[in-house]
Amino acid sequence: MFELAPYAVSSANTRGRQLADPPPLHRSEFQRDRDRIVHSTAFRRLEYKTQVFVNHEGDLFRTRLTHSLEVAQIARGIARALRLNEDLAEAISLAHDLGHTPFGHAGQEALNECMRDHGGFEHNLQSLRTVDLLEERYAAFDGLNLCFETREGIVKHCSLENARQLGALGERFLDRTRPSLEAQICNLADEIAYNNHDVDDGLRAGLIKLEQLEELDLFARHVGDVRRAYPRLGGRRLIHETIRRMINTQVCDLIDSTAGNIARLLPRDIAEVRLGPALVTFSEESFEAQRQMKRFLRTQLYQHYQVLRMASKAQRIVSDLFAAFTSNSRLLPPQYQAAGDGDQVRRVADYIAGMTDRYAIKEHRRLFTVSES
Ligand code: MG
Numbered sequence: 001m002f003e004l005a006p007y008a009v010s011s012a013n014t015r016g017r018q019l020a021d022p023p024p025l026h027r028s029e030f031q032r033d034r035d036r037i038v039h040s041t042a043f044r045r046l047e048y049k050t051q052v053f054v055n056h057e058g059d060l061f062r063t064r065l066t067h068s069l070e071v072a073q074i075a076r077g078i079a080r081a082l083r084l085n086e087d088l089a090e091a092i093s094l095a096h097d098l099g100h101t102p103f104g105h106a107g108q109e110a111l112n113e114c115m116r117d118h119g120g121f122e123h124n125l126q127s128l129r130t131v132d133l134l135e136e137r138y139a140a141f142d143g144l145n146l147c148f149e150t151r152e153g154i155v156k157h158c159s160l161e162n163a164r165q166l167g168a169l170g171e172r173f174l175d176r177t178r179p180s181l182e183a184q185i186c187n188l189a190d191e192i193a194y195n196n197h198d199v200d201d202g203l204r205a206g207l208i209k210l211e212q213l214e215e216l217d218l219f220a221r222h223v224g225d226v227r228r229a230y231p232r233l234g235g236r237r238l239i240h241e242t243i244r245r246m247i248n249t250q251v252c253d254l255i256d257s258t259a260g261n262i263a264r265l266l267p268r269d270i271a272e273v274r275l276g277p278a279l280v281t282f283s284e285e286s287f288e289a290q291r292q293m294k295r296f297l298r299t300q301l302y303q304h305y306q307v308l309r310m311a312s313k314a315q316r317i318v319s320d321l322f323a324a325f326t327s328n329s330r331l332l333p334p335q336y337q338a339a340g341d342g343d344q345v346r347r348v349a350d351y352i353a354g355m356t357d358r359y360a361i362k363e364h365r366r367l368f369t370v371s372e373s
Contacts, residue, residue: 005083007267009180015148015168018132019141029147030087036144037091040137042098042130048356049097051104052198052307061204062197064097070197071096074251075182075189081255082262085182091146092153092186099126101353102360103314105302110318111352114326118345125162126353127154128169134350153183156190177274181258184280192250195293196243202301203239210239216296218289222246253286317364321352324367331367 004010011029024032037043046065062070072093079089100123101107108123115121128151132143152169163170172179199219202208213219222245226238233241261279273279282290301307325332325348336351338344355363365372 008084034091070193088182106311106314110315114322
């Protein structure tokens with residue numbers, strides 16, 4: 001059988017679940033976490049939530065669901081190559097965006113602004129809240145009762161103030177130690193996935209042009225290689241062939257560079273991983289190439305006037321919903337009305353964060369358009 005490296009997370013060395021669950025019979029603890037995530041309601045909602053483009057803008061754009069699957073594919077490949085826990089990498093990847101609001105970053109910023117005087121809104125923490133508390137699937141506990149390492153991987157970053165409230169999970173932000181290598185992999189797999197698919201989706205939407213991308217070192221190198229090898233190739237296939245080569249280059253670079261770091265520092269176990277420096281890294285050259293790509297996407301795609309118009313509509317929808325529900329909590333579906341002295345404002349944020357793009361649009365219409373019911 002495939003043997004995990006001594007510094008991998010495993011069912012044997014996990015810090016376990018918040019509530020003791022009998023060990024699974026034919027699965028590892030992290031297969032079970034992955035399975036619980038796939039069966040959750042929040043996971044199915046990812047299909048109708050977006051990152052950059054809103055769901056109804058086109059059927060071929062990435063959604064949070066396809067994004068999460070791409071992250072899982074990349075993270076699993078890297079984890080296996082390094083003899084790390086592939087199931088854990090998959091579980092973290094599939095759960096990492098569960099707490100995202102509708103309408104991507106625009107929605108998150110709007111909800112964070114609305115929540116400013118109520119502890120803020122942070123999608124990583126909301127993902128944790130979803131798997132710890134909000135999912136209602138099990139008789140014996142709220143949430144999914146996932147293993148420590150899966151939960152740790154979901155909280156990619158967090159403010160010191162929030163970290164203090166997270167108990168054991170927040171410690172690493174306070175004492176500046178590291179999460180597992182599997183969690184470190186998922187962070188960078190996320191970046192590889194969205195940088196590349198945003199290039200693809202941006203081209204598909206016609207918001208960025210091939211000629212602009214040729215100013216990027218990584219893209220120029222690969223599109224040049226493809227053109228030399230296939231001089232007659234054009235259109236979508238030229239783009240896809242180029243992007244698949246970019247992903248492969250970044251993944252291989254990450255594996256090689258991380259394997260080098262591990263060989264140099266030789267962590268004996270997960271405890272030494274936590275105390276050491278970040279071991280999952282790109283080479284300097286690849287890191288620079290990613291930075292260039294991110295800068296390009298920020299200025300040319302995320303700030304494109306058509307994207308900003310949609311973002312501004314999305315922000316309005318989120319803040320209108322928030323204002324309506326906080327001024328009169330009886331407008332909320334009963335299950336979101338906090339009982340007793342419960343935190344009603346946080347329940348409003350939970351409700352809005354759980355909405356898909358189209359549900360938010362519909363709910364906005366129901367509340368603000370007289371002819372809708
Ligand atoms: Mg992501």
